[in-house]
Amino acid sequence: MSKKIYGIIPPIVTPFDANGEIDEKALRQNVQFVLTRGVHGICFGGSTGEGHTLTSDELERVAEICAEEAKGQVPVIAGIITNSTRDAAHKAKLMTKYAIDALQITPVHYVFKPDETATYNHFKTLSETTDLPILIYNVVPWNYLAPDLLVKIMTEIPNVKGVKQSAGDLKLFADLMITAPEGSLIFSAVDALLYPSFAMGSHGTIAANPAAVPGVCVALWDAVQAGNHKLGREIHEALLRFWNTISADNLPANVKHALSLQGVDSGLPRAPMPKTSDAQAAKIKAALSEVLKYEKVVEPA
Template sequence: MSTSLSGIIPPLVTPFTADGEIDEAAFRAQVRFMLQKGVHGVCVGGSTGEGHTLSTEELTRLVAISCEEVDGAVPVVAGIIVNSTRDAIAKAKAMAHLPVAALQVTPVHYVFKPDEDATLAHFRTLAGETQVPIVIYNVVPWNYLSPSLLVRIMKEIDSVIGVKQSAGDLKLMADLLNEQVPGKLVFTAVDALLYPSFALGAHGTIAANPAAVPGVTVALWNAVQAGDHPRALEIHRSLLTFWNTINGDNLPGCVKHSLSRQGCEVGVPRQPMPAATEAQKARIDAALREVLRYEASPTTAAAE
């Protein structure tokens, strides 16, 4: 089983039917689509996967399917988006029998913001109840953890192996990378700035762009790792134009449309999230045609 986390790890979307049920066949096909594009791992139950809408049973089933489909070829990361330590533990324990490489766990996301000691205690308690490594998913706008707090948590809790840094502030990403906590990982979810994130030393990405155009983000990763920065900058410019067409309050719906245009049918969002509008679809389609020119070939991706 592959457990090494690095490179392009798309957060899978969750295919829903019109009545809000999970389409398992479509989900399996999506995992196979991602593997064909040369990704280095998959993440289940993230924000792009509408993980906040999934029951414990649904999340566990999707993680199990992912583990079956990848069959050890790449690591599987399981997302936990909940509002209490108790619920985080319950989800982690429900997946304890599965070969998961890491848990991607948010700070709590409701109105009330715990102080730093309470946040540290949240992750410490969770770590004490699971054997699975933890990646902090730093995404909640009103509970956004500072680089200093993230470093403190990583230093004090051995099984917190890294951070997925979201939002658009590349300075905070750079500060976090500059700390260079030994043995810890920093993943970027700064979708607009994946290229500079990679160039600064991010260990990979778990973000919406990889979910929407996995082959293109693999090509970007490969270019940076090879030191081909002119090529990487060219891909970045096209990828940024594409990102600007899918970025919005219905981001998962826009990612689903992008995948459908590549022959990967993944259903509709779960209510109340709307699907991509006709105007969004038109903008996405135009940008998608351009950005897919940079897609890594399956042969090249598989060699990385």
């Protein structure tokens, strides 16, 4: 890999205007915001970034903007969420035109679930399509890949370098941590349990909390790396209370709302996702004021 990939990597939101078009100025502001919070990388086109709604042309434009704003300071990871090997390979090839350091790719997510051999071949084909390192984004509930299959893919397909492990079962995360081949990167996307994930040796996180409150997540990462578990638990509890206010079917909209309360223009969710409700907004505001007490801010480079 051209850059070391670790730590707090926010899957940034994609700001949309009232017509559902990408607000490029707001997108640049979002990248700049997370960089001032000391993050270790950025990811675009993920779930929080509503990547499932982006056309290939839009994904390209977002890639170009993120690479321009990052200016090589941190790794940039491109999310690919699609339902066919052909389309995923097409998007992976497009990303090679930009200063992208890795790809985050989901298994297919429509109702028809491929068997393990088909899933293995999906990632094998993608690995043969691009030289960029691939992280498997293990998030799809009805196509959730077991640790044994993930280990087989990482062991036998050289370009698959790691896994972003989602869902709330910390046991699956723990099993992956102790069985993954040496040199693999295992990232936690279990937002409610970032603290124990870090304590167990996770290489970092690419998750919604870092997109909404990146400076707080950097503070949590730093506390755990320094062995300050008293502070780590305090931050964990504040983050958990905050997470409980944004975790919903309109999660990306709620992350955008939390960012707007911090002065970051993040636009609207893309239809048909609803905006943050008044009831959600009140809870987010209260929890945000508490969690931001732990925020870390750095001077821009």
